[in-house]
Amino acid sequence: MDPTEPPVPELQTMPLGLYDVVQYAILGAGFALFAYFLYALTSRDEVSARYRPSSHAALCLAAVATVAYLLLYLDWDGGFRLEDGVYVPNEEARTTESTRYIDWSVTVPLLTVELLAVCSVAGKAARRLRSSTMAAALLMIATGYLGAQVLDQGRDRTALVVWGLISTAFFVYLYVALIGAVRRSMPTMGPEAATSLRNATIVLLSSFGVYPLVYAVPVFADVTPAWFTAMQVGYSAADVVAKVGFGVLVHKVAKLRTAEDVAAGVDTHPEPVWSSNVHKSEGVLPELGRVAPAVVDRLGGAPDGAAGRRSGTAAGRRRGDT
Template sequence: MDVVDTPTPELQTMSLGLYDLVHFALMAAGFSLLAYFLYTWASREEVGRRYRPAVYAGLCLAAVATVSYLVLFLKWDTGFDLQDGRYLPNAEARFTGSTRYPDWAVTVPLLTVELLAVCSLAGARARNLRASAMAAAFLMILTGYLGAQVVADGRDRTALVVWGLVSTAFFVYLYVALIGAVRASLPHMGREAAVSLRNATIVLLGSFGVYPLVYAIPVFVDVTPAWSATVQVAYSTADVIAKVGFGLLVHKVAVLRTAEDVRGGVDTHPEPVWVSNVHESDGVLPELGRVSSSAAAAIRGEHDHHGHDDHGHDDHGHDGTHGATRTARDRS
């Protein structure tokens, strides 16, 4: 056992500047996640039913992460005592590190669900990949937690390396599985949706790379207050990118694919679909998706320039004013 002779990473004495820097990072990340939760909730109806699981996964992970950052902020605020111009850690400070892992154990698997929900995989293949990706994501976090927090309070270099390598194995599987799912899905969607899905994948997997880099630092260098502050800022930044930045891109993919399904007659959506002020598809009510195009035109109340519909009835006849609200069965 190679235990480094330095304090536990979270129990470092902080200067005023470093303490305030972490304070700012935690607040900014928490507010960003709360804003993302509210945005996702308000815009959830923009996404068709087929891709709604991505929205639900995003809402769940945003809620969990927001609460997690509230706890982190409170622990940081109460975990240090100001003495002689420095912030000295107390027992509460330990939770500023250990609180992140339960958050990640829930939100990282949900990130894989969010991505796979807008891919084109279906049936048993989709279910099996979703289950294996969620399991790999959870085990990646759990094994990293053992090395960084449990064994010798995260100060055993041997444990850091061993558990880090185990975590990396799940990390690599996750990369391969998600990239494979995205590559298989790109040919089955429009160009704009494909570009957004590719960008979302790059953002997610790129931000994932921050965590093992920060994890590995204690293996090579001694823990210092500056290092501890850098860890908090790096984790907070990566969380915002991986959850908010990625989530917004996935939402765009879901909206674009909803419009594609409406245009292709695969699904219906009650309202027009707009993306960046571009009209992607018209609104199609579920009832109109089950009737012929001529009947749908009559139900919408589309008439010729003489004020008569396709069946020759005037606007005030039995098939006029009231016909626009009738279903296909009523009209037959």
């Protein structure tokens, strides 16, 4: 690298205070993501099987993001040495941004799966939409990575602009596709679930907007240690909002839709559903839920379990009589 050229963003000499701020942001985001992983692990059975793919996607992305932030911390801790009151980078510091892009290459497509799993798009349309949004999310990250990291180590402003625009095309498609799916789904669910779905979408797409803004900084200005600190803090905060904040809201949508399905008699869930300390539906076991209301009426309104047993006994007697 020409010594007269500005250093790549990751190879900034960091003052003590700014180094500590970045370390705090990385550790704080990592612990938040690990806490969310535990939350996703313990709460995945709170929703019915219909919406459980959303919980599985959340669990996977939380695990990947937690490991990524552990690697980020190790990169940051081992990438600098303290000399004369400042932290001087070595080549290991160069891997911090690559680790982020690897994380996003997995977790951003999973975010689209998590959202679409609580929408009402089904069948071939759902599979087609899920595949296209996952591909767009991956290509959005990969093309941005080319401009920000690969070509001239992120210092070629022309490459930053060109690949940034290509990445933006996938970014726009992702927005249009996800907003369209959410808008089609909201009329099919109750007002509370629809509001939560809308809020989750706003949180996700708003947090997505942070990344291109940070990406564009080197296009307009040389990245100083202060700018690099802001970049790291911005990325860490956006990761927490996009994964944890969004994930909690989507889980709420899944619970509310589970309760709606149980109340309507179109699905069962073995445990009562609660949301924000409000009881939304009773627990209904699958074998009891299969008893049709007409059968209960014919048997004089007997409880579902008794109705099922009586129906089975009566059927057995009829078979024995023939």
